[in-house]
Each structure stands twice: as structure tokens, then as C-alpha cells.
Amino acid sequence: MFSRKKLERNDAIEQAVASFFNLNSEPKHREAIVALADEKSLEKGKKQVIELSLPFCANSRLDALAAYLTEQMPSLNKSEIKVSYNIPITAAKTTPIPNVKNVIAVSSGKGGVGKSATSVNLAFALMEEGARVGIVDADIYGPSVPIMLGNPEAHPASEDNRTMFPIDVHGVVANSIGYLVDSESAAIWRGPMATKALKQLIYETKWPLLDYLIVDLPPGTGDIHLTLAQQVPLSAAVVVSTPQTIATADAKKGIAMFGKLDVPVLGIVENMSYFQCACGEKSYPFSKGGSAKLAQQFEIPVLGELPLSNAIREHADEGKPIVVFDPGNEASLIYREIAQQVSIKIGTEMPQHALVTKHTQGNPELGIAIVNQQ
Numbered sequence: 001m002f003s004r005k006k007l008e009r010n011d012a013i014e015q016a017v018a019s020f021f022n023l024n025s026e027p028k029h030r031e032a033i034v035a036l037a038d039e040k041s042l043e044k045g046k047k048q049v050i051e052l053s054l055p056f057c058a059n060s061r062l063d064a065l066a067a068y069l070t071e072q073m074p075s076l077n078k079s080e081i082k083v084s085y086n087i088p089i090t091a092a093k094t095t096p097i098p099n100v101k102n103v104i105a106v107s108s109g110k111g112g113v114g115k116s117a118t119s120v121n122l123a124f125a126l127m128e129e130g131a132r133v134g135i136v137d138a139d140i141y142g143p144s145v146p147i148m149l150g151n152p153e154a155h156p157a158s159e160d161n162r163t164m165f166p167i168d169v170h171g172v173v174a175n176s177i178g179y180l181v182d183s184e185s186a187a188i189w190r191g192p193m194a195t196k197a198l199k200q201l202i203y204e205t206k207w208p209l210l211d212y213l214i215v216d217l218p219p220g221t222g223d224i225h226l227t228l229a230q231q232v233p234l235s236a237a238v239v240v241s242t243p244q245t246i247a248t249a250d251a252k253k254g255i256a257m258f259g260k261l262d263v264p265v266l267g268i269v270e271n272m273s274y275f276q277c278a279c280g281e282k283s284y285p286f287s288k289g290g291s292a293k294l295a296q297q298f299e300i301p302v303l304g305e306l307p308l309s310n311a312i313r314e315h316a317d318e319g320k321p322i323v324v325f326d327p328g329n330e331a332s333l334i335y336r337e338i339a340q341q342v343s344i345k346i347g348t349e350m351p352q353h354a355l356v357t358k359h360t361q362g363n364p365e366l367g368i369a370i371v372n373q374q
Helices: 004-020 039-043 059-072 115-128 145-149 191-203 223-231 245-260 290-298 310-318 330-348
Strands: 049-054 080-085 100-108 133-137 167-169 172-176 210-216 234-241 265-270 302-305 369-373
Touching: 004 049, 004 059, 059 080, 059 330, 100 115, 100 223, 100 245, 100 330, 115 133, 115 145, 115 172, 115 210, 115 234, 115 310, 115 330, 133 145, 145 172, 145 310, 191 223, 223 245, 234 245, 234 290, 234 330, 245 265, 245 290, 265 290, 265 330, 290 302, 302 330
Parallel strands: 049 080, 100 210, 100 234, 133 172, 133 210, 234 265, 265 302
Antiparallel strands: 049 369, 167 172
16 A cells, blocks of 8 residues: 555656656546555665656656756655656557567658658667667668668678568668669569568568667658558658748648548658858748648648758768767757657557556556656
8 A cells, every 4th residue: 555645746756757748747547656665665764766667768858857857846856767668559550560669651742852861860869769769761762771871782681581680770770672672673663563572671571679660751652652551550650841832732742641541640850941051040042931831731740940951961971870970960959859759749649559568557648657666
């Protein structure tokens, strides 16, 4: 039996965590939070350890979270706060991919808007935030992920000539048609052949346990997109655009397509949003506010606005993702913010069809659990 005082404290901790991450702070089942503190240990003055289990990853905000909790609850000033992640499975409409919890499609209405660079850096940003991440290059006709990962000559290993192992690149695992055939061969495949190749690429790769599998889609709204949405358990999609009208008009078609296929769109990433000169002044060579207008129309957020940056392009061309090789760059920090939003939205806003549970007691509405206090 836990004391009312302890339950009230847990309730306050949960509210503070929810407030810090701007989550819904009025869950229906607040009584589900149960602390496992040892009252006798606390009475003897031992250091209190509070373990939180979150349904999203946020490594870069943990110090700020601990400071916020102690600010809101001074009694926790001498406590050690530990955080673990328990990412939920949020899609189960089709055959699940073994070991993969969530599949996130990254799409664009047209080519040349930086979709693949966004896919790659989003994958690494999620990894840096604490998630286990993979990426699959679904652009069968023009795979560019191997170049951006710096290993275009790599080939997946296989033990049985039926399945293959993804290639580990700086902690993110990846597979692409570009690792299997030369780009000229892939470019001449007909639609059914390409969609079959995509399914094999996804389902015949022996993925390790992943919280997120990022799928870099080809531009447009063709066969590949329909196959993916109908036959792969997509959790959600992210749409990439640039500010100008012609780009947002095409992005609108992609958002509408996902809506018809019942795939939630988490938001829009706007590339080439502005150019910032050394003097600090911003200019907008490709118009301004296009993605914001599109987001308002579909009632979804703009997840981030990335600058027109030589650094992003240079790192992509060199096969050195900017999030990994220049973590202090403005673009890297924006990718990290986008990754946090994506993880939080999937962990707290998407329907949870299953849970790989780690904690014993928790709040099913927020997914925040105080798993242990000692």
C-alpha cells in the first residue's frame, strides 16, 4: 500500500513532465501511476532515485528536464533522475516488419527539395536523441541514400541467399536498392517490378530491434507510395517542401494522398527556408511562409525550417551526415528539434496498437511512467 503523500508526489512529477514537453496534462487514468519507493530507505536518508519511462526520445533535453523538475518540486533537489525510453508500436494495420516498432515515411511532392538529406539527418537525429533507428531507401529509380551515407560501393551480407543484413553506418542501419544493383539498372524497372523490389527490401532485410525505420520515398505520389501505404505498417509520414508555391502545391498532393490512405502526417519540414549571411541578416530567395500556409490549411505543424546551407549540401555530397559530423551547426540543432517533435508525436498522439512494455505501472494516456523510486 502506497501512501497518499507518495501518490500525490508522483502525480506532481507526472504533471511537471507533461508540462515540460507540452503534453496533455489531464490524463483520464492518473491513478495508474504507482511509485515503487522503499519508504524505509527514504527514512534512513538514502539518496532518492526516480526513474522515468518516456514513450519518446529526448536525450538533448534531459538536463533541462531534471532542472525543471527540481524547480517545480524543490523536494527533488537531491534526487537522481534517470530516464529510459519505451517507444510504443503505433501501427498494426498490415503485416508487421519483424523487430521494427514504427515506420515513418518521408515524402515530397517533387524532386530537388532536399527530401533524402532530410531522411538521412532525421534518422541520425533520432539516434542522437536516444532511439534505435534504421533507414531504407525506397527511391528505387534514383537511390541517393548510399551516397549520403558515404558507402555507395557497400553490399549487404547474407547467410542464406534469401535474407540480408542491413549495413551499419555510424550507429544507424540502412538498406537501399543502390547497395544491390547499379542505378542504371534500377532506373529502367517497370512499376510492378519496382514495388516488388521495395517489399523485398523492407521485409527481407533482417533488421535489428528498431524504434523507428525511416523510409525515404521517391518524389511524387506513384506506385511506390501506394504500395508502401497499403502493404507496409506505416505509423506516420513527414512531408518535405520548399517555400515557393510550385513546391507547396505538389506537397499538398502528397498530404492529400496520405489522408486518403489513412496515414497520419506529423508535419512539414521546410528546406531552403531562408539564407542567412555572415552579418546575421536573413533573406528569403525562395519566397516566405509557403509551408506555414500549407500547414495551416491541413491543420498540421511546420516541424522545422532549415536554411539554404552549403554545409548541408557539402556533408551530403561527402557522405558525412551533418548531424553526426557537425553537431553544433545550426542545421544539426534544427534536425534534432524536428526529431524530438516526431518522436513525441508518435509516442503521445498516435493510436497505440501494441506496447513493448518495460515498466510495471504507467499512465496509458501520456505513456509517462514512474517506474522506480529507491
